Amino acid sequence: MTRFRTLDDAGDLKGKRVLVRVDLNVPMENGRVTDATRITRVLPTIREIAEAGGRVVLLAHFGRPKGKPDPKESLRPIAEAVAKDLGRPVAFAEDCIGPKAAEAVAALGDGGVAMLENTRFHAGEEKNDPAFVQALAANGDVYVNEAFSASHRAHASTEGLAHVLPAYAGRLMQAEIEALTKGLEAPARPVVAIVGGSKVSTKIDLLVNLVGKVDALVIGGGMANTFLHATGLGVGRSLCERDLAGTALRIIEAAREKNCAIILPVDAVVAEEFKANAPHHTYGIDAIPESGMILDVGAQSVERVAAALNDAKTLVWNGPLGAFEFPPFDQGTVAAARHAAERTKAGKLVSVAGGGDTVAALNHAGVAEAFTYVSTAGGAFLEWLEGKPLPGVDALRV
Numbered sequence: 001m002t003r004f005r006t007l008d009d010a011g012d013l014k015g016k017r018v019l020v021r022v023d024l025n026v027p028m029e030n031g032r033v034t035d036a037t038r039i040t041r042v043l044p045t046i047r048e049i050a051e052a053g054g055r056v057v058l059l060a061h062f063g064r065p066k067g068k069p070d071p072k073e074s075l076r077p078i079a080e081a082v083a084k085d086l087g088r089p090v091a092f093a094e095d096c097i098g099p100k101a102a103e104a105v106a107a108l109g110d111g112g113v114a115m116l117e118n119t120r121f122h123a124g125e126e127k128n129d130p131a132f133v134q135a136l137a138a139n140g141d142v143y144v145n146e147a148f149s150a151s152h153r154a155h156a157s158t159e160g161l162a163h164v165l166p167a168y169a170g171r172l173m174q175a176e177i178e179a180l181t182k183g184l185e186a187p188a189r190p191v192v193a194i195v196g197g198s199k200v201s202t203k204i205d206l207l208v209n210l211v212g213k214v215d216a217l218v219i220g221g222g223m224a225n226t227f228l229h230a231t232g233l234g235v236g237r238s239l240c241e242r243d244l245a246g247t248a249l250r251i252i253e254a255a256r257e258k259n260c261a262i263i264l265p266v267d268a269v270v271a272e273e274f275k276a277n278a279p280h281h282t283y284g285i286d287a288i289p290e291s292g293m294i295l296d297v298g299a300q301s302v303e304r305v306a307a308a309l310n311d312a313k314t315l316v317w318n319g320p321l322g323a324f325e326f327p328p329f330d331q332g333t334v335a336a337a338r339h340a341a342e343r344t345k346a347g348k349l350v351s352v353a354g355g356g357d358t359v360a361a362l363n364h365a366g367v368a369e370a371f372t373y374v375s376t377a378g379g380a381f382l383e384w385l386e387g388k389p390l391p392g393v394d395a396l397r398v
Contacts, residue, residue: 003398004177005168007048010142014053015110019140020045020170021157021392023147024060024078033081037376038149043086045146045170046113050088053110057139058082059096059119059157061150067123079115090115097122097135105139119157126155133160146170148177149377151392152384162395169396177393179373180384183352184213188313194305194336196221196319197357200244204251206318209387211255211262216308218263220301220321220332225294227252227264233285236270236292263308267298269322269329276326296322297332306339309349315340317353318385320361334365341367354381 022042027034049056063073076092083090089112093104096116104114116139119125124132133156137143143165145151150158151173161167169177184191191214195203200223210217219227222239229240230248255262266285270292271278282298283289297305301321309315317340324330343349353362354375362368375381380390 004174004393004396005398006174007045007144007168007170010144010166010168012052013049013142016054016141017057017105017108017139018049018054018142018144019057019059019136019161019165020049020144021059021147021150021161023149024058024075024082025062025150026078026081028077031077033078036081036085039078039082039085041172041376042146042170045144045172046082046086048171049144050111050113054142055105055108055110056113057105057108058090058113058115059136060115060147061120061125061157062118063120065118065120067120067126069117069121073118073120075115075118082115083113086113088113093117095121097132097138101139119155124156126153128154128156128160130160132156133164137161137164140165143167144170145392145396146172148173148375148390148393149380152380152388152390154391158392159395162392167396173393173396175373176375176377179352179375180381182350182372183314183316184385188350190215190312191314191316192216192218192308192312194218194220194315194317194319194321196223196321196333197355198222198239200226200241200248203319203382204244204247205386205388206382207251208254209385210316211251211260212258214260214316216261216263216312217255218305218308218321220265220297221319223319224265224297227262228285231264234288234290235294236288236290237272238288238292238294261308263304265294265297265301266304267300268294269296269298269332271295271329274323274326277328278326280328295326296329302332302335305336309336309340309343312343312349315349315351315353316385317351318355318358318382320357324357324361324364330361330364333361337362337365337367341365341370344372345370354378354385
């Protein structure tokens, strides 16, 4: 297992200026944070550094201001939200480099916390410009990356700083890395992956990578329809990328060569309208009516997923099995999620899940807390599953 530098390796932080890159790209409405999950998750690292006497300097981006200041995408209201949840003052600087940033950092005492303005107000952030990296580094003695969800981008504050200052993973980053390593890099076998969602086209790289790493791959959601169509089955008016039938067949063949079992639905819940509580009926997968749309997996398919989970020691999950936003087409996803949660609580399964729809589905099923780890990282989680390098993570390797 690859080792990463963490806060345990950072030594005495008392009196040191610690640049902490966090992801506070939180949902806002009328100037107020509407979901503080990302704030809550970084508080332990902020508190740990502050309580050790470090001077915490928070770096973050917000929105897409295209390399120039935009008052609508200022971090000031987010700094206020962090202060409230942290229970201590958070100073705010109107720039992340230059005199305003330097003044705010210089005013910090041991254990103090400041937030610098949106790093994306400067074009050098996304360009990973060396001069901008140095300007950021001027306000720190140590760098801590606590933004796994932004670490698939080689930006100045996520990757560049790690090469010019002593660099460490924060506790959230550490937890992400350890969970993902348990999921695919060094998993307990057998490993099952559940991949759902609407389109094969957005997850080709993911599927190609997974068939070489897992023992069984469950394909659900709209993307399963493309695979069913590719094998010659009718899917009616279901969402289906018919032009990707060849790609689906190649993935099936690759799985066969690598001894990875592909698990597709054997029955489906079908309706003629895509809306909540639409009249519906369950059909065998070889009897889907031409006017119907597959909106969920059926009970027999859920049993097959449960059987795979009973044999597994590790689960990696990305994407729902059906249109879970519309009841009753959430039942397949909920049943599979609850079974995985029961196996996890019994100590028989390491369960790692991630991606926006997946997190929402697990929360909907009421089991997110029961999984071994649920990543909120989205794009970074997906790119890691695809086997792609994450520059911000790789920069922390020992």
